[in-house]
Amino acid sequence: MGDSMRFADFERIVFFTGAGLSVESGIPTYRGKGGLWHEYNYEDFACQRAFDRAPDRVWDFHDKRRAAIGACAPNEGHKIIADVQRENSRTKIITQNIDGLHQRAGATDVVELHGSIWRIRCDACFRTELSNETPLGERRCSCGRYWRPDIVWFEDALHDKTVRAAEQALVECDLFVSIGTSAVVYPAAAMPQIAQRAGATLIEINPEETQASHLYEHPLRGPASAMLRTLI
Numbered sequence: 001m002g003d004s005m006r007f008a009d010f011e012r013i014v015f016f017t018g019a020g021l022s023v024e025s026g027i028p029t030y031r032g033k034g035g036l037w038h039e040y041n042y043e044d045f046a047c048q049r050a051f052d053r054a055p056d057r058v059w060d061f062h063d064k065r066r067a068a069i070g071a072c073a074p075n076e077g078h079k080i081i082a083d084v085q086r087e088n089s090r091t092k093i094i095t096q097n098i099d100g101l102h103q104r105a106g107a108t109d110v111v112e113l114h115g116s117i118w119r120i121r122c123d124a125c126f127r128t129e130l131s132n133e134t135p136l137g138e139r140r141c142s143c144g145r146y147w148r149p150d151i152v153w154f155e156d157a158l159h160d161k162t163v164r165a166a167e168q169a170l171v172e173c174d175l176f177v178s179i180g181t182s183a184v185v186y187p188a189a190a191m192p193q194i195a196q197r198a199g200a201t202l203i204e205i206n207p208e209e210t211q212a213s214h215l216y217e218h219p220l221r222g223p224a225s226a227m228l229r230t231l232i
Ligand code: APR
Pocket: 017, 018, 019, 020, 021, 023, 024, 029, 030, 031, 032, 035, 096, 097, 114, 152, 179, 180, 181, 182, 183, 184, 185, 205, 206, 207, 208, 210, 222, 223, 224, 225
C-alpha cells in the first residue's frame, strides 16, 4: 500500500473502532496486557445475571468505570476520525466502545454497537436517560426498579436498530478502516466480511495481528493515531 493511500481517495468511509483506539486516552483495553478482563471477571460485573443477583456490586464497578473514563479525553485518533467526517459527511463511525470519546471529539451519528456508559435505562418503564454523574446518585428509576447501564453485556443481544444502521453503512462503504479491535466478539467481528463483500478496501490498524487480519489487504501495524496520520 505504501504511503500512497489517503482518505480523500474514497467516497464512503466506515471507521470501525474498538478499545485500542482509546488506549492513547488512558482507557485500558479488555484483552491483551493490562486488559480489564484480566483484572475483573466479567461474569461478576458485566452480564445480566450478575446484575440481577447483585445490582449494587455491578453499579459499584460501573461507577468506577464511569469515573475513570470521565477523566479521560479524546486523543488525536478520535480527532482525525472526526475531521474526516467533517470533510466528508458520508463518513460513518461504528464503534464497540462505550466511552463516548468519538462524540466528544466532534463525531456525529456514531453507531454504538455496545451502547454507552453514559446512558442508563429502566427495563420496567423502557425509559433511557443520559447521565454522566459519577457516581450515579440515584440508582433506582422513579418506578423503584434499578437503573441498568445501557450497555450490551455478554449474552445480551444488540439493539436491532443499531445492527441495521451498521449493516446499512457496511454494504455501501468503499473504505473500511478497523482500528484497535481484537475481532473476537460477535456480531461486531463479522462486520469486516460485510465490507469486504461490498467490495470495499480494508485497512486494519492494530499493533498486533488479530484473528481477522487475513481479511485485510492493508494491515497498518502500529498505534491508532500514528497510523491514521499516514492516511490523511
Ligand atoms: N492502537 C490501536 N490498537 C491498539 C492499541 C493502540 N495504541 N493498543 C492496543 N491495541 C489493540 C490490541 O492489539 C487489541 O487487538 O486493541 C485491541 C483491543 O482488543 P480488546 O481489548 O478485545 O477490545 P475490543 O476488540 O474493542 O473488545 C470488543 O469486547 O469486552 C467486550 O464489549 C466489550 O466492546 C468490547 C468488545
